[in-house]
Amino acid sequence: MRTEVLILDHEPEIYAEALGPLFPEVTFHTATEPEAALPLGREAEVLVALAHAVSAEQLAAMPRLRWVAALSTGVDHLLAQPGLRPEVVVTNGRGIHGPQMSEMAFLYMISLLRDFPAMLANQRAHRWQRWPQRLLLNKTVVLLGIGAISEELARRCQAFGMRVLGVSDARTEAPGFDAVLPRARLEEAAAQADVLVALVPLTESTRHMVSRAVIAAMKPGAILLNLARGPVVDEAALIEALQEGRLGGAGLDVFEVEPLPDASPLWDMPNVIVTPRVGGMSDVYAHQALPLMEENLRLFLAGDMARLRNLVQRQGERG
Known part of the structure; x- marks a missing residue:
């Protein structure tokens, strides 16, 4: 048969x-x-x-x-x-999904650090304006969750000269990581991050893992990327931190409510890149x-x- x-x-x-x-x-x-x-x-x-x-x-x-x-x-x-x-x-x-998710993370990081959205706006306005360009070199990236995607991303981050910290209860070391901390020390890791990337699956233990306290622990001007699931990040706390200028920006592919409601202030923030859950997609x-x-x-x-x-x-x- x-x-x-x-x-x-x-x-x-x-x-x-x-x-x-x-x-x-x-x-x-x-x-x-x-x-x-x-x-x-x-x-x-x-x-x-x-x-x-x-x-x-x-x-x-x-x-x-x-x-x-x-x-x-x-x-x-x-x-x-x-x-x-x-x-x-x-x-x-x-x-x-490692290649496409890693490339999406770099799209966010480079665009936000260099304020590329403002460059595109200036191009449309025919405005010639220059400012210092922030590099990934010597920046610290914290990857929340260590799996196949994080390992791919960690290797690429090291190739750009970044320091890579991981946060995981399942691993104490991993290829491409300079150090791995347990989840209980997430706030300590967040305080070191120039870029914090959420890559954990959504479970009851990871819901709002990137909490108000974790966001508050991040250094001024730091960037938060969510390539995991929307509820992993406390979205209300993130919006508040962005509105108050405590964070440098955010790259978001997932949201607590999807599609992202038209009334969300995230749509119109100049230092936020909103993408419609395409991080895992590829042409191959x-x-x-x-x-x-x-x-x-x-x-x-x-x-x-x-x-x-x-x-x-x-x-x-x-x-």
Whole structure:
């Protein structure tokens, strides 16, 4: 009996065309829109999609589903779906986002330190204005959370001559880091930061981890970047610190409410860069995800579910 796989993505044909010749025993169904995917999953045992694209309706339309291969790292939206049956295994895309997330962090850092938004405004106004250019050289960057993305970013920061501090309870050292402090010393780390980057997943313990106290501990003119999840940062405290001029700026790809409400003052702050949750995106995303997908599909077809890479522990599971 053939195995059926449903791929819901904006470029599903890339996965199907690459994996089809490798797995002749598998039938791949592809869809670019959720509505088109609904009738295709009746016999599918595998669903490949970004976690936030998987709806309760989609899960209900797949009675034979055994594995959701989430292409994204964060799967909180998926795990919250009431239609996700306990026996369905979930994996995520952890480990493939380092390049694009690191480049987004550098986009923020260089733009904010050099006040590039003001340069663009001056260009539009045909205004010739010069000011000293702040460098990344010898600046201290604090990375909150140490994982695959942070390790990629740390190496790049060191290449720019930056001092790299990490904050983690799971690690005491890591490649590319000059030092690692426990979460209990986050305020101490924040006080040293020229740039603080939030990269932790959203859990009850990380909600508002970048608290009012942490923001208050940051040195005047420091920059805060949130590439994690919106609620990791106390957004109200951040807005207050920016309005009072205590922080030098912020680069924000995620927010407590998304899309960011039109009334949010963050939209109009000259020292804030707002991006619409694009940090994990890339023009080669499917090619980045394919090696992981191929490896896990081989294990799935062999019945070796326990060895799937990036298994997500569901609530109530022990491991």
